[in-house]
Amino acid sequence: MIEEKDIINVDEPELTAGERLYLPQIAGGMRTTLRHMFKKKITVQYPEQKRELRTENYRGVHRLNRDEQGRVACVACFMCQTACPAHCIHIVGAESPWEDREKYPVQFDIDELRCIYCGMCEEACPVDAIELTPEYDLVGRTREEMIFDKEKLLMVFDRTKETKPRKNPKITGYSGTGCADEHTVTERGEAH
């Protein structure tokens, strides 16, 4: 309950004679703008100059990581597709030709126009296969072009792996229990 005594009335400060005349204030303002005319400009000429990103974990274009042998690290578990709030990930899984995992993605599409770059896919991925890169200058001429398929996403990895190495390159397969540390992976891989 607000009491009368709690209310503080704030009045505008009384104007001085100079402020009341308005003209000295105009002169002051004009001086300020004139001074700024000759100041150093802060514009970044974008395509030629690029500002350094202020954060390491900027969430830009996705990439699909490769493991040490250059294969796609994804195990087609559909966790990212399930977690995605924008429903922009579409995966078609198939039986893996490799020993260390059950499945791999035949098709892996991300609609970059639909994506809201929340990073939930990255959070959800049990094998750290999908990651968001700091790349932000994402352009295309058509909507189809902006649906990134597996090859394109792997290409993003190839061009960003130098600047942003894969977080946990040891993890290559998925145990199926949701626990994806190195130990279980190898164990399971051998078991199959």
Place this chain on the structure above:
Amino acid sequence: MDWLIEQLKDQLVFSVVLSLVVFAAIMTAVAYCIYFERKISAWMQDRVGPNRVGPLGLLQPMADGAKFLLKEDIIPAFVDKPLFVLAPAFALIMGLAGFAILPWGGMVDLDGDGVVDVMCQVADPGVGLLYLLAVGGMAVYGVVVGGWANNNKFAFLAAMRATAQMLSYEIPMALVILLVVMTTGQLGLDDIARSQMGEGNLWHVCHHPVAFFIMLVTLFAETNRTPFDMAEAEQELIGGYHTEYSALKFGLFFLGEYAHMIIGSGFVIVLFLGGWHLPWVSFLQPEATSVWAMLAKMSVFATKIAAFLFLFMWVRWTLPRFRFDQLMRLSWKGLLPVCLMLFAYVTVLLYLGRQTDLMWTLGGNGVLILLVLIVAGTMGVPVSGRQGNLSTLPWEGAVRAR
């Protein structure tokens, strides 16, 4: 060449050629005004401004022009069609009509035989000032007709504001012009310009600094420029009178505004700053009549106009817009009384025959400024008029009570 000069010695032919040249120059200048408006606004905001089209962005006006030409010209179904089409043309034509009587370069002796052949002025009617006032007054019709034809309440509101503003500021402006007319006894623009030159004559700004300042303020209001751009106050009125306009029609309004600025600046320069004259420069005196002197005079005049345009832009990117009641108060309670006092004072000087006596005119101006300072300094109501100084509304009594 000789034949050409022989033809040009006829004032009519010279006027036609001059008007074509001036028209081309003004249209280019207007296009580049928009470029510089953007550049200067950018510089004042620590930005770079347009720099992509051509070197330094200098081809930007061409790109803008092409854009205006090629965009879809929409005429909404609900507008008053004939007036809708007419209004932009009106704005531009009235902006350009004033150029007919600006004195660009005084008398010219084209063939160098010592006899003055033509005036470097498209037309020099004896009532030049009245013509300018009339054209300037007509310029508001572009805004009013546009606002009306839009058939849109915001545009109409803008038109109403523009009308009221024009009416209020036309009066101090006319009074100030009258001061100049009274001191010189001339109405023709070239005569007024020449009355400020030669032995013992000074630019009128020396005699009437206060009048010059008032003229400047009313000029901002007449050309609808910030801080008096009530007619296109985006935050309140969408686009104001050009809300429904697109493509070339919108472009014409734009051109009209800048043309109006140029003509207004030229007007002030002729009245107060000696037109094409600079003191102590021999070829900028009325006696110098060669073709080269004419060109020099024209460029001096153009430079003065450019300086004024910079002032317009400088003010635009510095000052916020006035509230409408402040605008009205400034005119009726501020400028008008000062103008009337000045007017009365100059009348007395005229009676005493002292109207060109620097001591008397400046003394009067000084006393007037002092008076204004005392009144404004002691008066409770500030000139700018804050919201807090408005009388309290009945239901606000509890909050505002101290």
